[in-house]
Amino acid sequence: xxxxxxxxxxxDQFFPDVGGATVKILKKFDLKIDYPLEQTCCGQPAxxxxxxxxAKVLAEKFLKIFRNYDYIVSPSASCTSMVRVFYPxxxxxxxxxxxxxxxxxxxxFLTKILRVESTEAEFNHSVAYHDSCHxxxxxxxxxxxxxxxxxxxxxxLLEIEDGDRCCGFGGTFAVKFPExxxxxxxxxxxxxxxxxxxxxxxxDSSCLMHIGGYMSKNGVKVKTxxxxxxxxxx
Amino acid sequence: MKETxxxxxxxxxxxxxxxxxxxxxxxxxxxxxxxxxxxxxxxELPDWEILRQRAHDIRKEAIENIWHYIExxxxxxxxxxxxxxxxxxxxxxxxxxxxxxxxxxxxxxxKSKSMVSEEIGLREFLEENGIETxxxxxxxxxxxxxxxxxxxxxxxxxxxxxxxxxxxxxEKLGVEFTSIPEELTRxxxxxxxxxxxxxxxxxxxxxxxxxxxxxxxxxENEGNAGLSTTLPKIHIAIAGIEKVIxxxxxxxxxxxxxxxxxxxxRFTSYVSLINSPRGQKPDSPExxxxxxxxxxxxxxxKSEKLKEALYCIKCGACMLACPVYQTVGGHxxxxxxxxxxxxxxxxxxxxxxxxxxLPFASSLCGKCHEICPVKIEIHHILVWLRHQAVExxxxxxxxxxxxxxxxxxxxxxxxxxxxxxxxxxLKKIGIKxxxxxxxxxxxxxxxxxxxxxxxxxxxxKN
Ligand code: SF4
Numbered sequence: 001x002x003x004x005x006x007x008x009x010x011x012d013q014f015f016p017d018v019g020g021a022t023v024k025i026l027k028k029f030d031l032k033i034d035y036p037l038e039q040t041c042c043g044q045p046a047x048x049x050x051x052x053x054x055a056k057v058l059a060e061k062f063l064k065i066f067r068n069y070d071y072i073v074s075p076s077a078s079c080t081s082m083v084r085v086f087y088p089x090x091x092x093x094x095x096x097x098x099x100x101x102x103x104x105x106x107x108x109f110l111t112k113i114l115r116v117e118s119t120e121a122e123f124n125h126s127v128a129y130h131d132s133c134h135x136x137x138x139x140x141x142x143x144x145x146x147x148x149x150x151x152x153x154x155x156x157l158l159e160i161e162d163g164d165r166c167c168g169f170g171g172t173f174a175v176k177f178p179e180x181x182x183x184x185x186x187x188x189x190x191x192x193x194x195x196x197x198x199x200x201x202x203x204d205s206s207c208l209m210h211i212g213g214y215m216s217k218n219g220v221k222v223k224t225x226x227x228x229x230x231x232x233x234x
Numbered sequence: 235m236k237e238t239x240x241x242x243x244x245x246x247x248x249x250x251x252x253x254x255x256x257x258x259x260x261x262x263x264x265x266x267x268x269x270x271x272x273x274x275x276x277x278e279l280p281d282w283e284i285l286r287q288r289a290h291d292i293r294k295e296a297i298e299n300i301w302h303y304i305e306x307x308x309x310x311x312x313x314x315x316x317x318x319x320x321x322x323x324x325x326x327x328x329x330x331x332x333x334x335x336x337x338x339x340x341x342x343x344x345k346s347k348s349m350v351s352e353e354i355g356l357r358e359f360l361e362e363n364g365i366e367t368x369x370x371x372x373x374x375x376x377x378x379x380x381x382x383x384x385x386x387x388x389x390x391x392x393x394x395x396x397x398x399x400x401x402x403x404x405e406k407l408g409v410e411f412t413s414i415p416e417e418l419t420r421x422x423x424x425x426x427x428x429x430x431x432x433x434x435x436x437x438x439x440x441x442x443x444x445x446x447x448x449x450x451x452x453x454e455n456e457g458n459a460g461l462s463t464t465l466p467k468i469h470i471a472i473a474g475i476e477k478v479i480x481x482x483x484x485x486x487x488x489x490x491x492x493x494x495x496x497x498x499x500r501f502t503s504y505v506s507l508i509n510s511p512r513g514q515k516p517d518s519p520e521x522x523x524x525x526x527x528x529x530x531x532x533x534x535x536k537s538e539k540l541k542e543a544l545y546c547i548k549c550g551a552c553m554l555a556c557p558v559y560q561t562v563g564g565h566x567x568x569x570x571x572x573x574x575x576x577x578x579x580x581x582x583x584x585x586x587x588x589x590x591x592l593p594f595a596s597s598l599c600g601k602c603h604e605i606c607p608v609k610i611e612i613h614h615i616l617v618w619l620r621h622q623a624v625e626x627x628x629x630x631x632x633x634x635x636x637x638x639x640x641x642x643x644x645x646x647x648x649x650x651x652x653x654x655x656x657x658x659x660l661k662k663i664g665i666k667x668x669x670x671x672x673x674x675x676x677x678x679x680x681x682x683x684x685x686x687x688x689x690x691x692x693x694x695k696n
Contacts, residue, residue, distance in 0.1 A: 012686040019686035040644040050620030054641040137600035170597025175671040182675040213676030
């Protein structure tokens with residue numbers, strides 16, 4: 001099985017440990033993984049802002065790089081949805097779907113393709129799980145991360161009230177409408193605090209960057225951690 | 235309110251609302267109440283998803299063959315004695331109504347709830363022309379008294395608390411203050427009774443137009459639409475052309491999804507199926523007119539992408555469920571149809587130049603699509619509209635330049651790497667590029683010592 005890793009640009013530069021954790025998990029299951037160095041960004045920021053011709057250039061580049069793998073795995077549901085849901089929208093090439101269908105977010109790859117329900121990790125903390133909108137509503141990822149987290153030893157997994165409500169990130173939305181976006185972050189963080197969790201985790205570093213950014217600005221002590229980093233704790 | 239009531243002022247309207255804690259609390263209390271009840275009445279139906287799909291399919295069939303079904307509808311309705319009139323825009327529609335009113339020398343109109351009449355500014359227009367026009371839906375009555383606009387399409391006064399309504403009634407109707415809902419309803423009813431009895435014309439909207447039978451279908455909860463469409467001698471219904479559905483039996487699907495989605499009810503209290511004027515039935519008006527309004531709808535029909543927005547049955551669920559709507563309230567959008575679907579309709583009906591901020595005012599979370607009873611891919615259409623905005627140069631030059639530079643860097647891993655290196659160098663010498671719009675309320679993460687690709691090459695590869 002030829003598996004390629006896609007590490008989104010902002011994880012590459014800001015949260016490299018998430019990439020490291022992903023590699024560690026995949027290696028545990030005896031996969032030979034490749035990380036094509038020509039990769040950069042999936043094009044989502046441009047696509048979501050309406051700059052589709054710019055996004056298209058990157059989409060084409062992306063498909064060229066990843067064309068020959070059996071699977072492409074990424075620790076980001078957001079980028080996965082860009083590729084799997086939106087590439088076919090901007091690239092009219094018939095073969096697009098053949099390649100994009102092989103792209104999986106890490107937790108769904110583990111549970112649905114590898115059929116693994118535990119990474120034998122241990123995490124002695126209380127953790128609230130945050131559903132990223134792209135995971136939940138574009139890709140229908142709801143159970144995969146929960147199953148994997150539940151099987152982490154010593155973890156206390158908590159649900160957030162109104163858990164399917166957006167954290168307010170939304171890419172450029174967060175800077176175009178900072179006040180609205182911040183209010184949404186506030187509601188989310190209020191509900192996270194209510195769980196009493198020490199950590200909040202998610203399939204997406206982008207949500208965590210937003211939630212975490214709001215929390216540290218406002219002195220909230222809850223820490224953010226990407227799900228891969230919990231699952232790689234073995 | 236008038237000068238700020240435009241999509242172009244969305245951002246400042248939103249800011250004002252965000253700071254108005256009382257208003258927000260009122261709104262969110264009402265939303266929470268409806269949404270939690272909705273979960274209950276939806277979960278009773280194990281085949282909810284099948285129903286949604288069915289509703290979607292019927293609306294699709296109707297819109298894909300709209301002219302065919304309108305033709306059948308018109309033929310049937312005309313045979314039944316309803317006078318069907320086309321209006322291509324708001325001006326035409328308003329003038330049609332005025333012409334009828336003038337012909338019979340009408341002094342007083344009673345109006346039941348109709349968003350289309352809000353869309354064309356009918357009440358204001360009739361009043362300017364000396365015809366008293368009274369809203370008879372309780373929520374609409376409240377916003378009319380307050381001189382405001384509806385903040386939601388099925389619950390127009392949802393931004394107001396009982397206390398505010400009590401004060402408004404005391405001030406405008408000269409009654410004693412009360413905030414008990416039943417009492418408030420009683421006061422409004424008392425005031426409206428005379429109006430119903432003396433009205434020359436009853437104006438209504440329509441929820442559906444059934445092609446098969448030529449029926450105008452109205453669902454409601456207060457009985458006021460029933461009275462508005464039967465007591466006065468003349469009934470004028472106004473409906474967007476998209477309201478047509480093929481068959482009478484389709485209603486069984488829509489009745490199940492509409493009440494639940496709009497007001498979290500299993501079924502609305504009243505349904506009127508209006509088929510023909512007096513002659514056949516004694517309790518019908520002497521004349522019934524149906525104004526079929528285009529007002530930009532054929533523009534939506536022409537676009538494969540926008541067409542789907544016409545499936546909308548105006549239940550308002552996508553507004554309630556939208557975290558942006560919940561944060562900024564309905565008035566901020568500055569357009570009769572607020573929230574996510576409203577942002578699409580505004581862009582299509584008013585033109586992007588008059589509505590540009592709206593498609594961008596969404597985090598694209600997809601809640602609207604998830605809740606929509608006819609499964610419109612609202613959030614995907616919003617992204618497409620953003621694309622249109624870019625194509626039509628509705629975004630700033632700076633933004634365009636940023637994306638050009640960004641693409642230049644992302645197109646080639648070597649340039650991307652050099653860019654990241656530059657950022658690390660800047661960090662080292664103490665310069666951290668900051669984005670105020672982000673940083674004012676949220677910390678921005680630091681660029682990592684080493685990028686993942688460096689770690690990969692040095693440590694992980696083998
Ligand atoms: S788009 Fe869907 S949810 Fe929104 S008002 Fe229309 S039918 Fe209701």
